[in-house]
Amino acid sequence: MIMVLTGALFLQTGCQESTTEGPKVGTSKAIQEKPVTPTVEVVERAPVIPQNKGTETKTVAPSVNVVKPKPKPRPVRVDKKKAKIEFEKKVHNFGEIAPRTSNKCEFEFKNTGDALLKISRIKSSCGCTVPTLKKKDYAPGESGVIKVTYRGKSTVGTDQRYIFVYSNDKEKPSVKLTVKARTVKKVTFKPGSLKFFIDTKDSNTTPITFTSVDDKPFAITNFKSSPAGVTAVYDPSVKAASHVIKPIIDVEKLKRSISGSITVNLDHPQCRNLKIPFKIVPKFKLTPSSSLIIRNAEPLKIVNRVIWIISNYGEDFEVESASSKEGLIKVLNRKKVGKRYKLELEITPPELDSASRLVTDALSIKIKDEKELNVTCRVFYKRKRSRSR
DSSP, X not given: OEEEEEOOOOOOOTTOOOOSSXXXXXXXXXXXXXXXXXXXXXXXXXOOOEEEETTEEEEOOXXXXXXXXXXXXXXXXXXXXOOOEEESOSEEEEEEEOTXXXXXXXXXXXXXXXXXXXXXXXXXXXXXXXXXXXXXXXXXXXXXXXXXXXXXXXXXXXXXXXXXXXXXXXXXXXXXXXXXXXXXOSEEEESSSEEEEOSSSOOOOXXXXXXXXXXXXXOEEXXXXXXXXXXXXXXXXXXXXXXXXXXXXXXXXXTTOSEEEEEEEEEETTEEEEEEEEEEEOSEEEESOSEEEEEEEOTTOOEEEEEEEEETTOOOOOEEEXXXXXXXEEEEEEEEETTEEEEEEEEOOOOOOSSOOEEEEEEEEEETTSOOEEXXXXXXXXXXXXXXX
């Protein structure tokens, strides 16, 4: 730092004192008695810092630290009003219910927030569970009810269905509600399924026993089969905790059928109808099957098979003949074993004369005093491998 002194210079002649007689003769200005205090002017200059680089000398100004201003504090956000949905319960258990019955329950809720609650939609996991809501908007403190109708399944066992409620509740935008039930039969029947023997002189059928599980008396109001051909005698005015009915079959109507079911209507408060399956049992059975399938066959390469003919009624019978429609199947041996017949077959796949890989045939078996039995035969040829070039 360089300091420069400036001021007025005074000429002194000896040690003479200044007097009050006035200024001396010969001077241009009067010289005041009071001395003037010199002023000092301070000039700041950056110091020179030498920096050697090679043979040259440069001066570098010192770095200056820049102090950033402190950021202004952010304003504190005030929480907005929120809607909140609260349910008294989220699970309803119906307990034991009857098959295919309608069951109702309710889920009560309340808007415990301080903003308007808006329920956008309600979704069910199954068509058997139908929820309904009176309105969609609920003020703070207001309550509502979701009514649910659940239809029990037709089979016995436990079941669980869900309902999803969507709203503008930020914390719980969706709520899952659950309905549970255990389906049981309030009226049981035995046997569980029926077999009808129609190719016999004695078409005796097994009686069906209906029993009320809760001991409540009921009446049978209707009895119908599909296909038609099974009827029964009953009195719809009679109520009891148990009923026994014997089916009556019409052989001519069931001859072309393989299976069917009987629908029984009841007036029991928790069991309105029952469905009983039945099968038409043919007089004879072919085993292992009434269809022969030959795979990976080769032309003129013989394949052997065995078929058994069994009487489902336990009656004795006689096989008179067996013939092939296309001549591919040959019966090598026909042997009776007790009340069964064993047929040893020889199948010869023919030469292929087309691009098709499938050849079919049928074997007709003639039983004495009975209708013919038919065995279908399908031959699939082995695929030819293409030659690689």
